[in-house]
Amino acid sequence: MTSDDLLPKIDRRTLVSGLALLPTAGSLIPTSARAQIASPAPLASWNDGPAKQAIVDFVRATTDQSSPKYVAREDRIVCFDQDGTLWVEKPIYTQVLYCLDRVPAVVAQRPELKNREPFKTVMSGDKAAIAALPLPALEEILAATLTGMSVETFEADVAKWLDAAKHPRWNRLYTDLIYQPMTEVLQFMRDAGYKTYIVTGGGQDFVRVYAQRVYGIPPEQVVGTMGGVKFGYAKDGKPFLTKEPKLLLNDDHAGKPQGIHLMIGRQPRAAFGNSVGDRQMLEYTGAGGGARLMMLVLHDDAQHEYAYGPASGLPSSKVGTFTQALYDEAKRDGWTVISMKNDWKRIFAFD
Amino acid sequence: MTSDDLLPKIDRRTLVSGLALLPTAGSLIPTSARAQIASPAPLASWNDGPAKQAIVDFVRATTDQSSPKYVAREDRIVCFDQDGTLWVEKPIYTQVLYCLDRVPAVVAQRPELKNREPFKTVMSGDKAAIAALPLPALEEILAATLTGMSVETFEADVAKWLDAAKHPRWNRLYTDLIYQPMTEVLQFMRDAGYKTYIVTGGGQDFVRVYAQRVYGIPPEQVVGTMGGVKFGYAKDGKPFLTKEPKLLLNDDHAGKPQGIHLMIGRQPRAAFGNSVGDRQMLEYTGAGGGARLMMLVLHDDAQHEYAYGPASGLPSSKVGTFTQALYDEAKRDGWTVISMKNDWKRIFAFD
Numbered sequence: 001m002t003s004d005d006l007l008p009k010i011d012r013r014t015l016v017s018g019l020a021l022l023p024t025a026g027s028l029i030p031t032s033a034r035a036q037i038a039s040p041a042p043l044a045s046w047n048d049g050p051a052k053q054a055i056v057d058f059v060r061a062t063t064d065q066s067s068p069k070y071v072a073r074e075d076r077i078v079c080f081d082q083d084g085t086l087w088v089e090k091p092i093y094t095q096v097l098y099c100l101d102r103v104p105a106v107v108a109q110r111p112e113l114k115n116r117e118p119f120k121t122v123m124s125g126d127k128a129a130i131a132a133l134p135l136p137a138l139e140e141i142l143a144a145t146l147t148g149m150s151v152e153t154f155e156a157d158v159a160k161w162l163d164a165a166k167h168p169r170w171n172r173l174y175t176d177l178i179y180q181p182m183t184e185v186l187q188f189m190r191d192a193g194y195k196t197y198i199v200t201g202g203g204q205d206f207v208r209v210y211a212q213r214v215y216g217i218p219p220e221q222v223v224g225t226m227g228g229v230k231f232g233y234a235k236d237g238k239p240f241l242t243k244e245p246k247l248l249l250n251d252d253h254a255g256k257p258q259g260i261h262l263m264i265g266r267q268p269r270a271a272f273g274n275s276v277g278d279r280q281m282l283e284y285t286g287a288g289g290g291a292r293l294m295m296l297v298l299h300d301d302a303q304h305e306y307a308y309g310p311a312s313g314l315p316s317s318k319v320g321t322f323t324q325a326l327y328d329e330a331k332r333d334g335w336t337v338i339s340m341k342n343d344w345k346r347i348f349a350f351d
Numbered sequence: 352m353t354s355d356d357l358l359p360k361i362d363r364r365t366l367v368s369g370l371a372l373l374p375t376a377g378s379l380i381p382t383s384a385r386a387q388i389a390s391p392a393p394l395a396s397w398n399d400g401p402a403k404q405a406i407v408d409f410v411r412a413t414t415d416q417s418s419p420k421y422v423a424r425e426d427r428i429v430c431f432d433q434d435g436t437l438w439v440e441k442p443i444y445t446q447v448l449y450c451l452d453r454v455p456a457v458v459a460q461r462p463e464l465k466n467r468e469p470f471k472t473v474m475s476g477d478k479a480a481i482a483a484l485p486l487p488a489l490e491e492i493l494a495a496t497l498t499g500m501s502v503e504t505f506e507a508d509v510a511k512w513l514d515a516a517k518h519p520r521w522n523r524l525y526t527d528l529i530y531q532p533m534t535e536v537l538q539f540m541r542d543a544g545y546k547t548y549i550v551t552g553g554g555q556d557f558v559r560v561y562a563q564r565v566y567g568i569p570p571e572q573v574v575g576t577m578g579g580v581k582f583g584y585a586k587d588g589k590p591f592l593t594k595e596p597k598l599l600l601n602d603d604h605a606g607k608p609q610g611i612h613l614m615i616g617r618q619p620r621a622a623f624g625n626s627v628g629d630r631q632m633l634e635y636t637g638a639g640g641g642a643r644l645m646m647l648v649l650h651d652d653a654q655h656e657y658a659y660g661p662a663s664g665l666p667s668s669k670v671g672t673f674t675q676a677l678y679d680e681a682k683r684d685g686w687t688v689i690s691m692k693n694d695w696k697r698i699f700a701f702d
Contacts, residue, residue, distance in 0.1 A: 219616025231605035254582035265570025
């Protein structure tokens with residue numbers, strides 16, 4: 001088994017402008033009694049409209065015991081893609097930036113890599129050359145920087161990086177760049193008894209480092225691309241786990257329903273995504289009986305975030321993994337598209 | 352990747368007699384306030400003694416906010432081996448019996464197997480010959496009977512079998528043969544805010560079929576030997592998952608801490624096991640800081656269940672995976688041994 005596809009494909013399309021949306025005050029909406037108690041103003045960053053209504057209607061129908069669409073509490077499972085659905089994925093996946101930043105430390109430990117590509121290019125600091133690295137080179141960097149250390153060492157290093165690294169556009173921590181309306185959905189659905197899962201193409205161990213703090217999602221509810229670990233003993237006899245460059249599951253595309261089966265063991269009732277990597281997860285969610293909610297985040301707010309995919313203004317052959325075909329499928333199958341520009345009052349908590 | 356080790360090793364030791372233990376009425380014990388509210392008589396099937404005391408002390412210390420050993424609610428994770436820890440594993444693992452019983456259906460679908468070993472032997476009904484099948488033959492049977500169908504078909508078939516198949520000794524459903532004192536531990540720890548997991552060498556998908564109903568443990572809290580699934584579409588376009596003969600993780604021995612990391616993402620606070628297959632899980636649990644509880648079920652009640660391992664009366668070279676060395680490690684590392692004969696008032700709910 002190789003480390004191919006240990007991380008999802010990299011995407012670097014040109015960013016185009018969109019219209020502005022000024023944040024306004026939140027408005028109260030009717031919700032189930034349980035949600036009202038825990039969150040007096042749920043979905044406060046959402047404008048009234050079909051997207052917000054779809055979420056509210058679904059939660060109301062599935063938690064009202066008198067509803068024909070009622071779902072027992074133990075079956076209330078909702079899955080969220082992360083990159084581009086819960087937080088910013090542009091200009092490049094945060095985890096890839098972490099891996100690039102870790103290269104100097106890896107080279108210090110393994111000096112033989114210093115003059116070997118692609119490590120040499122990364123060490124040069126030449127941003128244009130780094131951005132031009134082909135996918136296999138990036139995968140080599142991911143394998144070298146995400147494996148070979150103990151689980152604890154990895155977690156500590158990621159946590160340290162997240163406390164310091166900043167996004168070039170906003171000059172803010174990456175964990176500040178989570179979508180405020182989506183954190184409200186997470187809370188709204190948890191208040192209604194839903195178990196919230198992240199189902200990401202990103203590394204499961206990477207996302208687990210901050211998922212509890214940032215999203216309120218515990219490690220066991222993070223489903224991601226999974227690598228093997230090796231059990232061994234330290235010199236003092238204490239057992240520990242080492243991260244290995246062995247892919248167990250690439251949790252993207254068809255891997256998402258596979259990961260859901262592996263980690264959760266049943267079809268989710270609701271799923272949120274934003275790219276073709278989420279297509280099979282949304283289809284799998286929709287294939288179950290009873291009430292189901294499938295939602296697709298459309299990035300169409302270039303002023304406050306980015307505009308890409310169908311909202312990029314690019315010809316369909318250039319929109320990469322956010323294809324018009326996906327939005328056509330959404331329309332055909334009753335998925336709801338969330339327009340960041342029209343459905344959200346603000347993108348970030350700091351807006 | 353092969354289907355080797357898709358299921359744990361088979362164990363068929365001679366069963367020897369032990370002393371009887373007559374069930375008596377339960378007694379109230381002091382517990383934390385929270386546990387008292389939910390379960391007025393927790394651990395009612397346990398005799399007073401060091402094993403019961405270890406459980407009560409651990410739960411009290413880790414749930415009392417004034418205790419130096421207090422554990423935050425989100426970190427309260429406890430893992431239970433299944434076969435021999437939560438239910439009967441003799442004379443043979445229940446899942447293996449399911450697989451043997453499924454052979455005729457598989458042969459009916461794939462007639463070319465009829466005259467091929469080991470299927471021919473299973474079809475002959477010759478119990479002695481079946482019992483003598485070597486491990487590779489059994490593994491071939493497991494792969495043929497546990498894979499190739501949709502997840503839904505598999506679940507329905509297992510459920511149907513469990514509703515009918517009976518244990519030869521008690522003439523009862525296998526799901527009746529769960530240890531009543533252990534179901535009380537599950538409930539007692541859940542009442543104290545612990546998330547209860549099964550961590551089994553058995554098939555994850557197999558155990559999930561009945562874990563909620565029998566143990567109150569939902570599918571996502573069953574960690575077992577994991578096989579791959581394939582995503583595809585039915586003729587009507589509906590997506591579904593097919594079980595594949597591809598091993599992702601053999602959740603036994605060192606695979607148990609690996610499976611725990613994969614599925615839970617942190618070290619458990621407590622773990623219960625009964626064989627060398629649980630050794631690494633118990634060691635891994637003990638390696639964490641703060642309060643930890645490691646317990647080992649000793650099968651020493653031949654009259655009400657079985658006596659094997661150190662209680663079998665056999666020389667150490669003959670006790671298979673329930674070695675004296677494991678009990679020596681338990682003593683050295685502060686694990687608590689549960690004597691089924693002395694610590695339990697009854698084995699089964701029907702006793």
